[in-house]
Amino acid sequence: MRVHGGPSRGGANRPLRPRLRVLVCCLVPLLWAVQTTAVVQAESMTGGGDVRARIVGGTATAPEAAPWAVALTDSSGAHFCGGALVSAREVVTAAHCTLDPTTGAARSATDIRVVLDRRDLRTRKGEVVAVERVWRHSRYEHFTRGDDVAVLTLRNGVSAPPLKLVGAGERERYRPGTTGTVYGWGRTAESEPTSQVLRSVRVPVMSDVRCSRAYPGFERESMFCAGYPDGGKDACGGDSGGPFVVDGRLVGLVSYGSGCARPGFPGVYTRLSSYAARIRDVAVNPVR
Ligand code: ARG
Numbered sequence: 712m713r714v715h716g717g718p719s720r721g722g723a724n725r726p727l728r729p730r731l732r733v734l735v736c737c738l739v740p741l742l743w744a745v746q747t748t749a750v751v752q753a754e755s756m757t758g759g760g761d762v763r764a765r766i767v768g769g770t771a772t773a774p775e776a777a778p779w780a781v782a783l784t785d786s787s788g789a790h791f792c793g794g795a796l797v798s799a800r801e802v803v804t805a806a807h808c809t810l811d812p813t814t815g816a817a818r819s820a821t822d823i824r825v826v827l828d829r830r831d832l833r834t835r836k837g838e839v840v841a842v843e844r845v846w847r848h849s850r851y852e853h854f855t856r857g858d859d860v861a862v863l864t865l866r867n868g869v870s871a872p873p874l875k876l877v878g879a880g881e882r883e884r885y886r887p888g889t890t891g892t893v894y895g896w897g898r899t900a901e902s903e904p905t906s907q908v909l910r911s912v913r914v915p916v917m918s919d920v921r922c923s924r925a926y927p928g929f930e931r932e933s934m935f936c937a938g939y940p941d942g943g944k945d946a947c948g949g950d951s952g953g954p955f956v957v958d959g960r961l962v963g964l965v966s967y968g969s970g971c972a973r974p975g976f977p978g979v980y981t982r983l984s985s986y987a988a989r990i991r992d993v994a995v996n997p998v999r
Pocket of ligand 1: 897945946947948949950951952965966967968969970971972977978979
């Protein structure tokens, strides 16, 4: 954080005694820096201050901008995650979205609804499709351990255009600095409610080295990070499972993060190139 101005020192023209000079030049800025750091830390722990003022930095999407972006709701209609349509009958989402967040038990297929073509969740536009089958990665344990990917097979085919899936092993899509767009109905800041309308934000892929500094358990085969070093733009709670899109291709899924949009803590995404072959295998309809 850059700070403007410093503590004022009266009588700058009067020569100071040596002892006093040491005090003013070293101790005062030191105390002041310690205090500033403490304030910044306290603010980021609660999601307040600057981080919150800048929200998670996204904008509402234009109507029809992302026809493959889907919302997942339970049987009562409550939204809990996002996902992306990759074939006429398949939705890719995060594995943790297929588990009940409080009990950890698997959500049954009958308790997951896929909502298509409904940018504003307060409306009844679009269609709600039942799920026939849930495939969750067999090694999935917890999002911090990777393999955070699942495929929902819909009970019937839909006409919405699917999103192309990244190719198996297409590593160049994850080059640091590559900018992707992430979509979701999640929180607009750590302490704000989830959004009623679909929002998106552009964030650059961050290097694996930088990412593992933020998250010691980071695994480069199954995850990648995206965000700015200073934070400000990120996915947040409720965005999980939602698409990270580069050049019209689904390359990642919102997986986890420490808080939202905090400096030094990028968002962590599922690295789909590592799972693309498996997803194509599991799908009953062709995935492009
Ligand atoms: N696990 C969250 C969810 O269930 C997603 C969190 C993403 N956080 C982030 N800072 N990118 O919606």
